[in-house]
Structure formats: C-alpha cells, structure tokens
Amino acid sequence: MKFFTRIAVLFHVTLTLFVCCFLSFFALRMLNVSDVNWFLSIVYADEGSGPVVLSIAGLMFIMNFVFFKMFFVSNRQDNIIAFDNPAGRVSVSLVALEEMIKRKVVQMPDIKDVKVRLTASKKGLYVRIKLVLSSEVNIPEITSKVQDKITRKVQSTIGIEEPVNVAIYVGKIIPEKMKEKLQNVQQEEKTEVNVPFEGYRA
DSSP, X not given: OHHHHHHHHHHHHHHHHHHHHHHHHHHTTOSOHHHHHHHHHHHHHOTTHHHHHHHHHHHHHHHHHHHXXXXXXXXXXXXXXXXXXXXXXXXXXHHHHHHHHHHHHHTSTTEEEEEEEEEEETTEEEEEEEEEESSOOOHHHHHHHHHXXXXXXXXXXXXXXXXXXXXXXXXXXXXXXXXXXXXXXXHHHHHOOOOOOOOOOO
C-alpha cells in the first residue's frame, strides 16, 4: 500500500509541476500559441499517437482516482481492534468505540461538548479528547475523572489489559454568565405559549 501511495503522490506532483511550468511559460510569453498549435496538429495528424494519448489519459484518470481514494476518502471504517475468542475472531470498529466514549463523556456534568479520536497500535490504544466545559471548574480534577472513566470503560468493553493512553485538550470554557444566559434563553423557549389563530376580524 505504501508503494502505491508513493507512486500516486509522485504522479500527482509531477502532473502539477508540468501544468505549473506550462502556465508559467505561457504567461511569460516564453511559449507561443503557434508552438502549441503546431504540437497539437502533429499529434492529431499522426494516427499512431491516438492510442498513446488515450493511454496517457487513462493512466492520469486512474492515478488521480487512486490519489483521491487514499487522501480524501475516509477509510477509518477499516480501522479495527481484533482479538480472538474461543469461538472465533472478533473485530471492533474504532468508530464504534469513539461513539461509545463520546456518549459516556458527554453525560458527565460540566461538559458541554466532546470530540473523540482513537488510534490503535501494538503498544496500546491512544484516545484524544477535545472538551468544551460548560462552566469554570477545576480542570485537573474534571480531566482526571474523564481519563479514568474512559480507561475503565474501554478496558471493560473490549476486555483488554493493554494501557489506554487518554490525552485531553480543553478547547473552550463557557463562563458562568454565558451559561446562565443560555439557560434563560432555553427556559424562555420552553415556556413560550403559542396563541392559537382566531381568524381575521374587520
């Protein structure tokens, strides 16, 4: 897979460099329109050049598709944790574990939002958490609780003894005044009474 990745990157870089050089020469008047027309007319007139040009176009299409597939299409569904049970092999998706961790953490008080990123290696699991705290709390205390809860939950869910490294990044802390304001707005929206329409009166 790494070999095809390198080939795709090399092809894409080469193609981009060629296009950049062509446009630069054209903009600097180092390349005339007549020269381009001359080259295209020779290629068009030569019957043997058709299959060659078509092959190059097909290769460009395939390589760009491979490049797109490798770098822009998410393949995280294939990232799994696998272990053997007496009855057979079991595979657990990392995406499923991320959703489980998110549901577990967001239920904790003083946590407004959470984003989870999980990676696995031979040394263990690495969980990266981004938190948005809903109030000004003791950060070492709340993050320690989050780390302990995640570690115990992951180990008990998939039955592993390997270490679970939990790194936490606190991205935002909502001040108390803003929190109270949001609560008041939500309360007003809940208690708002809709007056039924009684019709038009002249």
